[in-house]
Amino acid sequence: MFAIVLGMLIVVCGVLFLRLHAFLALFFATLVVAAATTAHCVYDSAIDNQTAQVAAASNQQLELIGVGDQFGAKPGAYYLVRDDDDIAKLETTSVWVEKFEATDNGTTAILRDGLSDSGSSIGTLLISQTAYDKAVQLAKTSPTNRVANALGDTFGKIGVLIAMASIIGQCLLQSGAAERIVQSIRESLGEKWTALAFVISSFILAIPVFFDTVFFLMLPLAQAMAQRTGRDYLKYVMSIIVGGTLAHSLVPPTPGPLFVASELNVSIGAMAIGGIAVGVWGVIAGYFYMIWANRRWIIPLRVHNSSADAAPTQASQLPSFGLSILPVVVPIFLLAMKTVNQTWMSDLSSPLMPIWNTAISFLGDKNVALSLGAVLAMLTLILKPDMTWVELGKSVQKALGEGGVVILITCAGGAFGEMIRQTNVGASIADSLPASVSGTGLLAMAFFVTMIIRVIQGSATVAMIAAIGIVVPVATQIGLPFHPVYLALAIGCGSKPLPWMNDSGFWVISRMSGFTEQETLKTFSVLLTIMGFVSFLATVVCALCFPLV
Structure with missing residues (x-):
């Protein structure tokens, strides 16, 4: 969480006080967040929702609970992994899963070969060898390479x-x-x-x-x-x-x-x-x-x-x-x-x-x-x-010259969001939220997180880019009872409310139209706030009435 706060401060202070170009502010923040993130957090974020926990084990069967949305449950080569804070000390046992069967209590994995010590498997995580190898490789990658790959x-x-x-x-x-x-x-x-x-x-x-x-x-x-x-x-x-x-x-x-x-x-x-x-x-x-x-x-x-x-x-x-x-x-x-x-x-x-x-x-x-x-x-x-x-x-x-600047900013924002995701903040926030937070609560969170970032630093686009890095991991942890387009729309609506003097659009409209600052606040600022909230309410209603899942 410290890395995320530090990164956000670099973005806000860089844009507002140091007058840095948005690309530079986002890029420097991305490097800092990447460098401050431990290898274990990177590993955890990479395997997020791709594992299942072993609740009980016999010679050739594993009773699984907490099966992730991206686990796959397909026959093939898997690892039983016993977690450790040090990536180099992770303990793995290779198994071959013949098939998965759904049961009343969860999911059962049928193994091809028997386990020599089934009791030690209880509490371990079952993960495909491909997903595990990718996660370990990512965790061992240098911060600069992770940033470059995300860009x-x-x-x-x-x-x-x-x-x-x-x-x-x-x-x-x-x-x-x-x-x-x-x-x-x-x-x-x-x-x-x-x-x-x-x-x-x-x-x-x-x-x-x-x-x-x-x-x-x-x-x-x-x-x-x-x-x-x-x-x-x-x-x-x-x-x-x-x-x-x-x-x-x-x-x-x-x-x-x-x-x-x-x-x-x-x-x-x-x-x-x-x-x-x-x-x-x-x-x-x-x-x-x-x-x-x-x-x-x-x-x-x-x-x-x-x-x-x-x-x-x-x-x-x-x-x-x-x-x-x-x-x-x-x-x-x-x-x-x-x-x-x-x-x-x-x-x-x-x-x-x-x-x-x-x-x-x-x-x-x-x-x-x-x-x-x-x-x-x-x-x-x-x-x-x-x-x-x-x-x-x-x-x-x-056109390409002007678009190139936008591409740089957007790519830096994407890398910033990816580095935030690699801190595994989604799991931390999801664990701290009440159990009742799901569905409309997640939409409200996305809306208000984007709005807060927008008010702090001014840019609607930067607010959307920064918010997605926080919202997506939480959504992945909690799960969505509706189509993810509604979450995207909630973020877009949250980028509208409360524009003020730190928004370049505020000054464009004020100076070009000849409005005073007070006139711009009570017309432009109030207008966008009303439109953002009404569009968000329409998003919530549509998500409830037409979940599209």
């Missing part, structure tokens, strides 16, 4: 996805596709519903584009509307925040939800569908607060933005709405189809099903789906008048 593992999970998402966002902005999406939605709803159009547009754009970029893109439109009507400036600004901020924390491929989903082994399609499903309720609550706040407080347009005076780009110079929306819709559709196919369609009997399963498995792969989205986004840019392949290459290079 590489995280990149393998999400590095390509973030790079492709960056390309999609950059190309949508430069091609005018993002502007086309906003204009089309606004025209379809009419000027009376401009604020609603801004909500829908920002929600859609924030799926592949980072929230601050969406805000920069749409703020001139909000200012232009306020200049034209002479009122409702607060409503137009808040409508952008309402739509964009929840997608940033709940719907991949933005880094936070993408990383959380990968750590919980939740498919990107399931995370996207779940994020939209619970995020809608937060958006509705935020929309009503926006209407109330706009009636209560009159905040004038104080910032003069030249882009707000400029005439909108001619429709003929923008790509069509269909082409503009494809880079966003196609990846989401493919990811969702893979999830639907695996859940409901894979067992259907049809001569074409093997071909269909193969095709949707390939196209619905997260890396393939996002790559196709990036190709479609580049298509919107290359079809722009006077666009050359050289300029396209520069745009992609810029």
